[in-house]
Amino acid sequence: MNPADHLHQNILENMRDGVMALDLQGRITLFNPAAAEVLGLDRNQVLGKTFAEVFLAMDEVNDEFNQVVLDAVLQKSVGRRDTVEFIRPGGARAALTVTSSYLRREGDEACGVIVVFSDITQIRTLQEQERENNRQLAKAYGDLEESNTKLTQALKKVQVVRVAATLGIILFFVGLGLYHFQVFSGLKRMTATTEPGPVSGQDAMAVHTLAPQRLAAAISLSGRLQPVEEVVVTAPFEARILENHFIFGQKVQQGDLLLLLDSSELEVKLREARSNQIKARQKYEELLGWDSGTEMAKARRSVERAEFDLETKRRKLEEDELLFSKGLISGDALDRSKNEVESAVTSVISSREDLESTRHKGGPENLNIARMELENAQARLDEVEGQLAQAEIRAPFSGVVIRPSVEDDKKVSLERGSRVQSGASLFALGNLEGLRVMGKVDEVDIGRLSVGQAVRARGDAFPGVILSGHVAHISAQATGGTSHQAPTFDIQITIPELTPEAEQMIRVGMSSDLEIQVHDNPNALLAPLRLVRSVGGRSLVRVATPDGEIEEREVETGMTTLREVEIVSGVQAGDRLAEWER
Template sequence: MAHLRGAGQAMTDCSPDLRRDCLDNLLEGVIVIELGGTIAMFNPAAGRILDLFPDAVTGRAFAELFMSRKGFEEFSDLVLDAIENRGKAGRQVVTLHTGGEEQLLSVAISYIRSRCDGSAEPTAVIVSFSDTSKIWELCMAKAVDAQRGELQMAYRQIEEHKALLKKSQAARVLATVLVIGVFLGAGAYTWQSRNPLRDSFIATGVDSELPLASAGADEGLRTVTVEPQTLHRTISLVGTLAPWRTLNVVSPVSSRIGAVHFQYDQLVKEGELLIELDTSEANREHRDARVAYIDALEKFEALKNWEGSAEMADARRSFARASLELKSQRNRLDRATFLLDQGLIATTEYEDTEQQYQNQKLDFDVAELDFEAVRARGGKDARDRAELELGNAREKMLELEENLQQSAIHAPLSGIVLLPGQSDSTGIAAGQSVEKGEVLLKIGDLAQMSAVAKVDELDIVRIRNGQAVSVTGNAFPSLRLEGTVTHVSSQAKAQLQGAPKFDVTVTLDPLVTSQRELLLAGMSSNLTIAVYRNDNALLVPIDAVEQQGRSNHLLVVHPETGEVEVREVEIGNTTLNSVEIVAGLRPGDQIVIPED
């Protein structure tokens, strides 16, 4: 018993060290914070989790350390709330944002309560926490594995359903083929039973010695020899004549119109003066830009030789003067110290001398800071900034000089002057304000002409670039012009009523002088676009073609035996009474057609 009592007494004596060892070896971070906000304890685990040194943290204010750290907002708010709202314990998960990564902490709040005075009031806050990020990642990985298994199971079920669907679809296809075969057989039987040539052609054939027309005269049939013919298809449109190209003339600067030297719809020559801009405002801006450039140049030159500038000289003199005065005051303080040690001066006199020295030292420190500040004003950053400002000022000045040179606007090409393009535009006039880049007018090039028409959605699919066009007009009845489709719009123009319309542009062939004199921009025109042409087309009467489902057939006389055979053909374009055969028939073949 005595031995046990001794061991217990020894453990009690070393219990503070034991508690400290236990705290240091905990895997959880522990922080003990006094209610005044001072950190009393901070174990190594807390340092590892929060990336702090325990010795550098203990004894300092929690708010001083953590309120300014980015990413610790949730953790700081939780701890400060526990300090302010005493007695509110519990556990909560918070997020730390450190080094671009998220860290999840499980934080438990508890309190130390005094046992000395018997009161229930807490005296300190215990914050214990652990990093649960890896646990969370493991949970997420298990959840992903579980979801992956569910997806694999669902995929296998889908594959099984697909196999069943394929079997059912094969059965449906087989049934559909059988039904179609039944209908085709019934149709063939019906057609053969109704064909007036069936008995005569199949049973007896055609006598090679006897013409087919006379052989079938009783049945109202005759033969026709197919020969190549010319077939062409056209689309007729109504369009408007326009210059073959237009060029926008824009304002080079923001200004006012000084003078206008043209009229709209007037013919002008390349280089002819059209507009003069008011340059009074531009001149003022140019003068201001020159002043700014001179100021920037002076500033840059001053910074290049900053060490030799007047400001650096003044700062250097002030600093030297303060240094000398501090040295002189130091000598006075040394003499006063010696005299005080010898008992030759009173203590108050020594204290006055020491106070004067401290004041002079403050003046010296201020003079040194001022000197460094003045020197920094001529550093590399300041010189680079001054150089950039000088470049900007130079570019601004040169830009305004160029604008002044562009105050006179000339015609970029020969042509007709047109309105800017807005439907409600009335053109420009003297005194009007214009912005940089604003379209003032258009020049239409009349060296060639074009025609613009609108086409509906049914015809636009047959029009292509390069198709030949014939152009006529009521205003120029003696002319028949030729041209080519040069542009087909890929997007319809919005229409309030009716079907969508697409723009088609036709460029006319170069005009001679006599033709150009008869044409004006804006005249209406009639356009005939050749959308199809075949000079060797094989045309047969529409009544001669027998349609069976999706295939077409002709009765053709065999050139050697004279027998009539049913031949499958491929048809092309049609006219009012004939159809083009593009495959299955050759020039010179004889076909059987009904008598007119």
Template sequence: MTDLAPRPNSPELNQILIQVMDRITEFLEVERSTLFLHDPASHELWTPVAQGTQEIRLPENRGIAGHVFTSGETVRITDAYADPRFNSAVDKQTGFRTRDIFARPLTNSTGKRMGVIQLINRRHGPLTPRDEKLLDAICNQAGIAIENAQLFLNLKQVNDSERALHAELETNHAELRSAFLKIEESAAAQELLGRRVQKVRLVALIVVVSLFVGVGLFAWLSGSSGGEKSLIRKDDAPPITWHTVAKAPVRTGLVLLGNIEPLEIVNVTAPLRGRVTEKNFAYGELVTKGQSLAKIDTADTVMELSNAEVVHFRATAELRRLEDWIKGPEVARADRNLLKARLNFEANERNLREMEKLSKLGIIAQTSLDSAKQNFVMQESDYKSVQEEMNSVLAAATPDRLTVARNDLANAQMKVDELRSKISRAKLTSPVAGIVILPNTRPTAGRAAGSDGFFENGSTIGQGEILAAIGNLEGVAVKTRADEVDIARIGHGQSVRITGDAFPGRVLNGRVEYVSSQATATGARPYFEIIVKTGQLSSADLAAVRLGMTAKLDITTYEAASAIVAPVSAVRRESGGTFVFRKGKSGEPEKLAVEIGTTTPDAVEITKGLAVGDIVATEAKSVAP
């Protein structure tokens, strides 16, 4: 009925099924529950979970479970033994007595039937409509969980196959590398042998030349009384071939082998905690820049934003209240009370002075003066109290309190902006074009082993947790290694030509982006890691190149666009220095000291001693002084 047929021997899937059936038995208060899953290969229904018995297998159209599976109907049986479809063999085998049965089909996310769930012997009467709705919800979630588990197992098998293939490629690459190193060692041995042969030939040549020089010198001394020494040639000597010095580009390189990798790994993290409501990618597929990857539920964050906005509103109101405090009603009321108290105090003070004058004249009694003094003291006390109250009211808006209010408002604004930013980023998009890679994360409590970092619809993801890692394929990187001899010639920024047998006819241009400063011991020889990166590649190049392919790197270790060069054979190295034979005005060769730079298989860079247009002997060894 479905391509996602669960496997009987999957411990991860069995664990999910056992938990589902235990919850159904507990929540719906039945004595036993049985889960039948469909096996399309054998056209049977089998029980990965059957409480109280061993595995049961029956044809897909037999029994009550077969009827429910083939018809898609929900069956309610109050007396199992009265129904002719009931198979009592299991009761006889286990000693269990089946009274009533409730059975319904189990479907996946597309509505295809995957199996049947059977509830046996309800403890407290038949299932109510509310119980059936609860069972429907559990079954829907169980079907999705089974389907997701199977998809994960399939993906895990693909990943295991890829890892095995990668290990095999690594082994083959190591063997190829070992063979390449043996070839290099053999070439080095041959080069050393060639140098020794050249030395032997040079010694022999020196002996012969010395012999001829001795004979010539003897003849010269015998037949000439004097004269200047010069370079002479016998009439029968072969003619000298000449070369005109010119400028030409000079380049030396180093060839290494490596493997193609993503340009970089970009992690896509969740900006907030929530449930994944949309997932629009599959691990291992290609995505474009800006493509929607997932959406996270923002209900909790929206509620948190509402609370933060309330705090922000209160902080704004408090700051405005303090800033307008001098003009506010509290200060105005306190000012009116102070004015009233001051006027009363001044009036009582004048009255007391008049009463004292009248008392001295004997016009009023002493008791009247004492009463006036008492009223003055009371009024003075009231005036001081109102002054203190005024000072207290004015102190409510001190600079320190204004600073605190402004800080509270700034903090509230930051919180609101942060939550709004989280909500605006709840829809996650791919920052680059590339391939979705399953991230490596720490084990998460409550998540099945091997599924860490694997998120599906309905999964809860924490803030900052990695949803997926995108391998940037806008360009590629090539990782390789160099030994301790070659590493001295490699530097950051050197240009590199990248070719490969897997993408013939294509040349990718890149540069050295990373050179390790610490060696890694592999076997008997230390190696240094090197990473070469390309710029943005064309769609045709990206279509031809695949991750993991072997690539050949031709690293330019030295390059001069215009240098004075001469043939390798035109240069003679002696103990006293390096020389060439330049054609003189008389047409005879003149020995000239030079300084050389980089040597290629065909030419030598002359850094000092020659100029463009000079003519030198092509074969310096054939010119005898």
């Protein structure tokens, strides 16, 4: 045995996977120790026997395993990978992965089948345990979500009570102010009665002088603080998790290693991709130089030999015809010479056709096919290399690791040893350079909102800190809405940046109270509602002129409060408005 054969034999003897080789008659020619251990069979009693004698004669039912091997021997299905159950002698069950492939001689002729199988019983058991743990975790998560829902409802009730109490206090102070105002007005009228003096007609009619004052209005709502940007990180390929370096809610820096995936299976695919790329490149380069290659040279030599043989046979025929004319050879000998010439002509024609067929193999169409196969092989190689480079999953930017928003059945475990599918959402990374808040606005107030309006946010969890932001998005479609509840619209508030103090206090998911500034005019002219009258779709007021006259003037009104209305145009500061005659 030469050193190479000894090395190959040593590799087979020490492999952890079972290897079994069969010739095309179904006789077992190779059965390594791992195969004997996995299948529970005596190696010496298997080698040299046919597959039917060993496996089909067993009492245990192993139809799936037998069918996979028989399909490979009969050339129905080779190169496939199956997972089957195998019952060992004695009744022990094992889960196997079975892969079949051809054994080929030089010249690409199949001479047998090799079957490789691995015992994945323990892995399958662990997967079942993992699925059961995931079901229990999903149930616990559902119970937790239900508890959170109940708590949220309770908090909403508390907030309603707090708002009602606040309104009650406001109404109390408003009533108290009205009471004092009426008392003061009564005293003023009494003073005017006891101290009569000359009063002009203008002074008697003027009741309100317009003066600039601040007018502001806001809409209040609540929501939860979320990162200004969330990037969902997905699994680049199917693999087991080797290392986990984070917990949800943890702040990380750009470039930090978060997960390490097992790349052993991908490395096998990488080697296959490189092999296919090399083969495709060699084939393409061979077709590029096809006209000067070995195949064309062999075909040309075949034509040359056939033409030389034809020329030889023709000269011999000429000689035989001369000898026959002189009676030196028989007619049969002459006929044989003629037949040999005809046969040589056929050989020349055949060899020339073979030359053209060989030349066609290197034609533009086959060359184009080889080029596309090379491009496909190169693309596959680049894809696998790109996936392998992502085995170390690092933070794309600094932020906080949060759970991705996915359905319960699509959530994955990130524990060490867990298996993740390609494209599965692993986690989300939130950018904490700013915040966003999602809220709902009643249909009555939605018309008062516009993108860009200023927003202030406060929270019980970060007292003394006021966050400044703006309205970033207003949904054009309502959500909810029943016969007992008005529909609402989703809005997004963006807080573009945080102060160092806010960064230390604020955590993702905290609740906040929002105040959206829908109107702010520091120089508004306000008039009591009774002094503005609507006539025929126009707003009119009575203005006392400096010469003592009263004139009606059309004005444009703006925002209205409980007792006053904003006058946008038609009057100016200092104008005096008079009561309407009853």
